[in-house]
Amino acid sequence: MTTTTVSHILKASTSQTIGALKGMLIKGEAYARKLNVEDRVILSHRLYPDMFDLTRQVQIACDTVARGAARLAGLDMPEFPDTEQTFADLIARCEKAIAYVNGVDNDKIDASTNVTLQIPMGANTMPMEGKAYLSGFILTNLHFHAAIAYALLRAQGLNIGKRDYLVPVA
Numbered sequence: 001m002t003t004t005t006v007s008h009i010l011k012a013s014t015s016q017t018i019g020a021l022k023g024m025l026i027k028g029e030a031y032a033r034k035l036n037v038e039d040r041v042i043l044s045h046r047l048y049p050d051m052f053d054l055t056r057q058v059q060i061a062c063d064t065v066a067r068g069a070a071r072l073a074g075l076d077m078p079e080f081p082d083t084e085q086t087f088a089d090l091i092a093r094c095e096k097a098i099a100y101v102n103g104v105d106n107d108k109i110d111a112s113t114n115v116t117l118q119i120p121m122g123a124n125t126m127p128m129e130g131k132a133y134l135s136g137f138i139l140t141n142l143h144f145h146a147a148i149a150y151a152l153l154r155a156q157g158l159n160i161g162k163r164d165y166l167v168p169v170a
Contacts, residue, residue, distance in 0.1 A: 006072065006134050007109035013139055014065040014101040017146050019168025021061060022094035024153055024160055026169060029087035031158045039086045045152050054152040056082075058090045061145035062097035068138035069101045071117060072130050073108035 032042050043055045052060070059082050066078045078100050084090045112130030119126045119133055128137065150165050 005106070005110050006113050006131055007104075007106035010065065010069060010072070010109060010134055010138065011102055011106075013142065014069075015098055016166075016168050017142055018062060018065060018094050018098050019170070020165055021058060021146050021149055022091055022098075023167070023169030024150060024158075024164050025058070025087050025091050025094065027160060027164070028153050028158055029091070031153075031156075032087065042153070042156055043085075043087070043090070045156055047148065047151060047155065051148070054149055055084055055090065057145045057149040057152065058093065059084065061142055061149065062093050064138055064141040064145065066097045066100045068134070069104045069109060071119070072112045072133065073104045074112070075104065075108070 028042060029039070032039055044053045046053045059080070063080055066080060069075075070077050080093065080096070084093055109130075112133075115130055116127045117130060117133055119128050119137065147165070150160065154160055
């Protein structure tokens with residue numbers, strides 16, 4: 001029987017969405033090789049000048065779930081330096097984020113379900129219960145940045161579709 005605890009939803013969503021993002025990056029890397037272009041040509045693409053590029057979209061998606069898991073569990077923030085420059089680097093970051101989230105103790109995450117957390121928002125903080133933080137911040141940001149990453153790859157001609165966004169790669 002599937003449970004609907006905060007930890008279950010966070011871990012399942014992370015494995016599915018970051019796993020699918022990893023799969024799209026694997027296809028993106030093969031596409032770059034086929035086009036005979038350096039990774040940075042594709043990874044630096046933006047939908048609009050004031051938006052983040054593909055690399056930053058992936059970094060933020062991974063940071064959102066890893067930092068979210070840490071905050072929910074009352075742990076120190078994990079170190080994920082933003083040094084990725086290649087598809088391989090970003091694929092590794094996806095793997096690291098999934099492993100981190102799945103490695104956080106379920107009981108520690110679930111202990112914050114109804115606890116008011118102080119979520120940093122720029123120079124301020126926003127009080128949110130753990131379950132609201134998961135549904136209204138972590139998952140919303142995860143899906144936004146993963147969808148933008150998908151759009152950035154698709155806009156450059158990579159032949160991916162909805163199934164690629166929905167189905168994780170192991």
